Amino acid sequence: MATIEVDGTSYEVDGDRNLLDACLGLGLDLPYFCWHPTLGSVGSCRQCAVRVYANAEDTRGRLVMSCMTPVTDGQRLSIRDPESQAFRDKSIEVTMANHPHDCPVCEEGGECHLQDMTIMSRHTERRYRGLKKTYTNQYLGPCISHEMNRCIACYRCVRFYNDYAGGKDLAVLASKENVYFGRHEDGCLESGFSGNLVEVCPTGVFTDKTLSRSYNRKWDLQSAPSICSSCSLGCNISPGERQGRIKRIVNRYHHDINGYFICDRGRFGYDYTNADQRIQHCSIRQSADVTEEAPDYRDAINAIAVELAGAATGGNLIAIGSDRLSVEANFALQTLVDEDNFYSGMDPVQHQLLQSVLGIYRRPGIHAPTLREIESADAVLILGEDLVNSAPRMALSVRQATRNLSFELARKSQIPLWQDTSVRNLAQDRRSPLMILSVAGTDLDAIASLRLSAAADDIARLGFAVARCLSDRAPAVPNLSPDLESTAAGIADCLLRAKNPVIISGTSCNTPSVVESAAQVAMALSLAKSNGQIRPSWLSYVLPAANSLGLAMLQEGNDDNHLERAMQRVLANPGQCTALILQNDLYARAEPSRVDAFFGNLKSCIVLDQQPNRTTDRANILVPTQTDFETEGTLVNNEGRAQRYFEVFATDNPSLRDNWKTIANMAKAWVNPGTGQGLPESLLALARCENFDDLIALLKNRGGLFGHWDRAAPNAAFRIAGLKIPRMPHRYSGRTSLRANIRVAEAKQPEDRDSPLGFTMEGAPINIPGALTPGFWSPGWNSGESLNKFQDEINGHLKGGDPGLRLLQSPAATDMSAATSSDWFSVPAATPTAANGRLLAVSLPRLFDGEVLSALSPALAQRAELPQLEIHPETAAAVGLVEGHIATIRLESCQLKLPLRFNPRVASGLVAVPADVKTAGILPPVLLPAAVTIE
Amino acid sequence: MSSITANILNVVGILVFVVASAAMLTWVERRMLGIWQERYGPNRVGPFGILQVAADMIKLLMKEDWVPPFADRFVFVVAPTIAMFVVVAAYAVIPMAPGIGVIDLNIGLLFFLAMTSLSAYSVMFGAYASDNKYALLGGLRAAAQMLSYEVFLGLSLMGVVMLAGTFNLREIVLAQQEQWFVIPQFLAMLLFFIAGIAESHRTPFDLPEAEHELTAGFHTEYSGMKFGMFFIGEYVSVLLTASMMVVLFFGGWLGPVLPPLVWFLLKTSILVLLMILIRGALPRPRYDQLMAFGWKVMLPLAMINLVVTGVLVLV
Amino acid sequence: MSQIGRAVYLTWDYTWSTLRTLWDVASHTFAKRDTVEYPDEMPYLAPRHRGRIVLTRDPEGNERCVACNLCAVACPTDCISLQKTEDETGRWYPEYFRINFSRCVYCGLCEEACPTYAIQLTPDFEMAEYNRQNMVYEKEHLLISGPGKYPDYSFYQVSGKAVSGRAKGEGLNEAKPVNVKSLLP
Structure with missing residues (x-):
């Protein structure tokens, strides 16, 4: 820490920062352009000039660029002295000399840092x-x-x-x-x-x-x-x-x-x-070809309740949840049909993968790192995950992690870390180790110190070998080639030498052994690094969907209820079961012919979804659901952090209700006609849920991981100075005119009984808890740069606290020497080499069209590459395929035709199938990896 | 013409005349204020806007007769009635001309004083019954103001009584045949005029209903014809004050050439116009200034006037 | 004694000022009336009178409004709303432009905020309607065919943005576009 005196007031600041950073962190207004909290200083815009005095007696001082000047203890400076102000005014005048007069037709206008800084620098008149x-x-x-x-x-x-x-x-x-x-x-x-x-x-x-x-x-x-x-x-x-x-x-x-x-x-x-295609109304299909369009929401719910009650008495009611929807919506569904009848909607492999990830995260010696922690890692091992496509933001963090070596070098050379250019020049191409084991190469390969393509099981075997190198107690890997032995030793050595190594893996390979091998490495590493005191190893898994872990938590202890079980149950009782499917296109979840059989054997199918798809086509009763922007809920991310999201706007479509609310309404309609006798208490409690907090209280009662569920964000009773938090900016325009063409008398603002936010501009946007901050704005700071007013220090925590609640805290350090052989995962067999025209098809995640909802955005669809099968040229030669050939892949009843592209980074013996939404509809990625015929 | 018919004609005629001219006064006042402010005032309804009164009346009658649910209903209804009644009743003793006047009381002056004192009740009742903070404040102010100004209202008249030797108003008029009392009792005339304005709580003494502070003061909650009664009551009391001054100081109906009634009406009109002019010209004092003026200036002056007159009469 | 003197002076002063006031007011009796008897007699309204709001066109006959939303945000009664859209050449214009005149207070802040002189207040105030819904004006009601009070101004001439018929560098006071490939210093 250092003490600096700014315009006569003394402050305590971090001595490793530059003056601009320190001043902004203190909440002082100082203009700047080229500096950025994460991009460091380059000193090119000359806008952050301040006057620094040599000592207490100095009255003249000198102008310096604050972003290029380190904080020193006892420094005296002035932001407001006339000379530095005049300098900044002149500087911005020159900056603005060529700036066009097009603010009215500029999308940045109104949230423009240049506008803000021009005003702040008091440049008001153009002379050029x-x-x-x-x-x-x-x-x-x-x-x-x-x-x-x-x-x-x-x-x-x-x-x-x-x-x-x-x-x-x-x-x-x-x-x-x-x-x-x-x-x-x-x-x-x-x-x-x-x-x-x-x-x-x-x-x-x-x-x-x-x-x-x-x-x-x-x-x-x-x-x-x-x-x-x-x-x-x-x-x-x-x-x-x-x-x-x-x-x-x-x-x-x-x-x-x-x-x-x-x-x-x-x-x-x-x-x-x-999207125009969104499902807007309920519909009921009486027979195969007669659809009653747009019945009243109430009528649809009542019809559903009748179906549910009928099916439940015969024990034929099943429900399928969604790993993309909130914990609350899934929980409501689970409560509605009872835990035993609730299925995850995932295929068995993925379902088991998630349960084992949940188990691994709770082992001693394992810590699920945040992205910030991954950025601070000085060695990264990625097992079978193409981060750029499956978890893009993590790829960006990993990229920063490789810079930690340059920071190390800079520290040694006494170069401040914010001296961005200097630090980069110093390091040149030297990076912290990044070791990527992937099936088909990744976009991070260019900065990787080690890249290796192999089939999933082979990646896992290498992982297990690394674990073995780290700890003798881990099981050995049989039949490993000497090359791979030495690679494994190299990786192990690298991890051991690193201060903060991180291991990243995930479910993209759809292979349990990969997930297990990552855990094995992490456990062996903890053991190897333990020095009396266990230091948990950082292990991060990338998961298939936004709430995969939340759904896994809901099913913990009942972890056999996957989609396959539901199908088996329906097929065993043909024409008996009623299924309630919550926003889940089953055709992308299992082999299509099998899904057809599933629907064909249902008595009745009730689907809640927002976009039309093949599953909604099979629905007898279809109820529209809200998107994440229209409702509230909680998602559990890949590190086990429960984060609440809130309704951005209230829809005026009466058929569109909160997803959890629609399910609670079903419960209500089910309970109402009878007296509720014989119905389980949990269902009655669900029927009593009037608002979101009631549901959260129910969920909280489950205890365990959900014991502090209400702490994820303040509840609906939270107020600041007696007022809700405004969703609208304080200068929201057009209130009395937006809907005046429909009705000139202004309608009442919608009420929000489910959250502490209001559909209003009333309320002071100050001291808002982090989890409730709708956006960033501060007087004089209209752009996103106003963020510095909301942080406790630059690049620091939000003043209102970081949003979310970590559910999986790393367990207290326990003695890992007690680990028995049963704690170790067993090593899979090597992937056999390709034979008789059969190749191992693997699925490749896709950034722009790999996720079912975002892929519907025209902008992203336009950016997505054309789906192609990727194959190593040698493998192609072995099976006699040429580039550009429209190859056909057959797997069970699925038949996929795509052009072939040579990619030398794909492991040999593999054909990589893109996991874009269209392809997934033909060949669901969950069926892969599998041996396929290709021609 | 039998005396009964004459009496009935007198009573009805004067009642109708008083109420009608009070209503007319609302128009006169608005026109005059307009003229002094270089505007026109109401000039759209009928010739010169003279039917504005009728239009206003129709409007007031057509309005919903609203009694707030929180009001004390009985008192709320009674208050404006009292306001109207006492001023009209006081007018009964005014001798307009020989043979014209409702009643010839030998304590006419005291009756006038009694009736004006009673009008304080209407304001207080109205204020209390409204259950409204502005009304209450207005009522409090009105009570204090009327109480204070009544003291020298009465005292200022005693000089006239001494000179005339009677409380009978008709005899007081006749006592002025030689000389109007305004000459020996000029100070008393001023005091009475000021007190009269204050009693009818008109500008500049309209603190009980000061719009800028108290919305509409004691009649904030009143609407329709009940408000109309307060409103007309105020103008009747303007008329009453002017008539009393004519009777007491300006020789009543006495005057050459013209018939007595015309003289009386002419003198009254001039005084009414003066009151309107005062409203158009003078600002409202602060409340403490009002009270200080009443007790510290007016009351001593009234005493001095009484003593001096007494001494002169005795000598 | 001076206190008595002061009292006498004050009495005189107050009395005199009261009487003078009365005289001053009474002297207005025969002065000329200021009232203009609208609607018998139409008053003169200056061109800058703040009445009915219009949207004007630039000298080339194009809509001046570029849908920047500044009028809407300046409006104290929030009675203006509009939605930006653009033509194929990148020229911004409002998809709809709505003023709820039943809320408008004719303060003129929209006109002051307008960077393109598009929105202007005109000396017409006779807009009363029996049905409040008729007070909602859409773009077709607001848009006039002329440039209003500012005949010469054309925003896109000085904006530096390329729109139809005016490529980069063809506006007023603009240099030709920089040749990125040139190696000349």
Whole structure:
């Protein structure tokens, strides 16, 4: 710590920071452009000048750029002295000389850092009368607009895109005052993190094209704290809504998870909620071809209740949950049909995988690291996971983790870590070790110290071998080639030498041995590193969906209820069962012919879903559900953190109710006609749930992992100064005119009885708990940079506390020497080499079209590559296939035709099948890996 | 014409005349204020807007007769009736001309004083019954103000009584044949005029209903014809004050050439116009200033006037 | 004694000022009336009178409004709402533009906020309706065919944004676009 004196007031600040960082952290207003909390300082914009005095007697001082000046103890500086103010005014005048007069038609206007800083620097009048520089713009794809005229050459975009996110196709072109930030030619920005340019750019060079289609200013967008449900990481987001449509998503800072950045799938994948094709009304199908469209919601619920009551008395009621929906919705369903009749909707392998992940996370010696912790790791081992596609934000963290060596070097050379260019120059290409074992290569391979492609079981065997190298007590791996033996030894050595190694694996391979081998490595590592005191190893799993772990928790102890069990039960009692399916397209979950058989043998099928799909086509009663933007719930992310998301806006469609509420209404309708005699108490309790907090209280009563469920976020009674937290910005416009064309008398604002947020602009947006912060704004700071007013220090925790509740805390250090052989996982056999035209098909996760809902967004669909089968050229030669050939894969009844592409990074003997939504409908990825015929 | 018919004609005629001219006064006042403020005032309904009164009346009658649910219903209804009744009753003793006047009481002056004192009740009842903070504050102010100003209202008249040697108003008028009492009793005239304005709580002494502070003071909760009664009552009391001054200080109906009634009406009109002019010109004092003015200036002056008059009469 | 003197002075002063006030007010009796007897006589309304709001066009006849939303946010009664859309050349314009005149207070802040002189208040105030719903004006009711009070201004001429008929560098005071491929210093 150091003490600095700013304009006569003394403050305690962190001595490792620069002056700008320290001042902003103290809540002082100091303009800046090129500095960014995570991108460090480059000192190019000259906007953060302050006057620093040499000592207590010095009255003249000197101007310095605060972002390039380290904090020293006893430093005296002035932000407000006239000379530095005048300097900043002149500086921004020059910066603005060529800036176009297009704020009214700029998407950044109203949340523009340049606007804010211009006002803050008190530059109010333009004196430059010369010609203004202009640039031609580029087409940068369906997500990002480009308007180079607005550029102030802060270099933030390339520093983020290239240096931070590892992008290759954005560069600084030309020279001198002609510098141009763009691609070498028109074309879509390739990086999966390009959307962050929108927030990184301090002005409107890069703007959100999906927002621009039907643009609204920041002050007109209603927001609520939300959680991205496009992958299992649980990034915090802030969606903006106007007139019933989600207009855009911006990052919502979470210290431990997403920090300042989210991936493009999360940012641009919201359009499914606005889709015209969405299911808007209930429908009841009396017979095969007669559909009663749009019955009243009540009628549909009553019809369902009759079905449920009938089926339940015969013991023929089953329900299938969804790993994409909230814990509460699944819990309500589970309570409705009773635990034994509730099935996860996952195939047995995936179901077991998740149960074992849950078990592994709770073992001693294992700690599920946050993304922030992964960033601090100095050695990373990835087992069978293509992070860029399956958990993109984690890939970004892993990329930062490889920089820890450069920080180490910088510390040795006494270079401050925020001296970004210096640190990068010092390290050059030296990186912390990143070891990637994958089936078909990954986009992180370029920065990996070790990359190896192999079939899933072979990856697992190598993992087990590493574990064996780390600890003699782990079982040995038979029949391992000497090459792999030495690789394993190398990995083990690397992990042992690292201070904070992290092991990352996941369910993408759909192979239990991979998950187990990662756990084995972690356990062996804990043992190897234990020094009397156990230090848990960091082990992170990437999971299939946003709430996979939450669903696994709900089924803990009843862990055999997967989709296959449900199907068996239906097929054993043909024409008897009634199934209640909660937002889950079963055709992507099991072999389609088997799903057909399942539906064919049902007595009645009730489906709750938001988008039409093949499962909803089979529904006898269909009830629309709300998207995550329209309801509230809790998701459990891959590290076991329960995070609550809230309704962004209230729909005015009477058939669209909260998912949990619809299920509770079913319970109510079921209980009401009778007296409730003979019905289980839990069902009666569900029927009594009037609001979200009632349901949470029920869930809390389950105890165990759910014992503190209500702590994930404050309940609906929470108030600040007697008022709810406003979802609307305080200057939300058009209240008396938005709906005036329908009815000139203003309607009452919708009430929200389920959360402490209101559909209003009333309420003071101050001291809001982190979990309830809809977005960031502070007086004078209209852009996202206002975040610094909400952090306890720059890049630190939110003042209101980090959102979410870690359910899986690493157990207290126990003596691992007690570990018995039963604690170790057994080693699988090696994958046999391909023979007689059969290859092992594996599934490859896809970033833009790999997730069922976000893939519906036109912007993402446009960015997705065409699905192709990937194969190693030698393997192809062995089975006699040529590149570009439309190959046919057959697996059981599935038949998939896709063009073939050679990719030398695919392990030999494998054919990689893309897991995009379309392909998954033909060949569900859960069936893979499996030996297939290909021709 | 029998005396009964004459009496009935007198009673009915005067009642109708008083109420009608009070109503007319509302129009006169608005026109005059308009003129002094370089506006027109109400000039749309009928010639010169003279039917504005009728229009207002119709409006007031058509309005919902609303009694707030929290009000003390009986008192609420009675209060405006009292307001109207006492001022009209007081008018009974005014001798307008020989043979014109309701009653010729030999204690006419005391009757007038009694009736004006009673009007304090209407305000207080109305204020109390409304159960409204503005009304209550207005009522409190009215009670204190009327009590204070009544003291020298009465005292200022005693000089006239001494000079005339009677409480009978008709005889007081006749006692002025030589000389109007305004000359020997100029100070008393001023005191009475000021007190009269205060008694009818008109600007600048309208603190009980000061709009800027108390919405509408004691009649905040009143609407429709009940409000109309308070409203007309105020104008009757304006008329009453002016008539009393004419009777007591300006020789009543006495005057050359013109018929007595015309003289009386002419003198009354001039005084009414003066009261309207005062409303148009003078600002409202602060409440403490009002009380101090009453007790510390007016009362001593009334005493001095009484003593001096007494001494002069005795000498 | 001076106290008595002061009392006498004050008495005189107050009395005199009261009488003078009465005289001043009474002297207005025969002054000229200020009232204009609308509607018998139509008053003169200055061009800058704040009445009915219109949307104007630029000298080229295109809609001036670029749907920047500044009028909507400046509006103290929140009675303006609009939605941005753009044509195929990137020119912004409002998809709909709605003013709820039953809420409008004619404060003119929208006109002050407008960066393109699109929204202007006109000297017309006779907008009363028997049905409040008729007070809601849409773009077709608001848009006029001329430029209103500012005949010459055209926003896209100075914005630096490329729209139809005006590529980069063709606006007022603009240099030709930078040639990124040039190596000249």
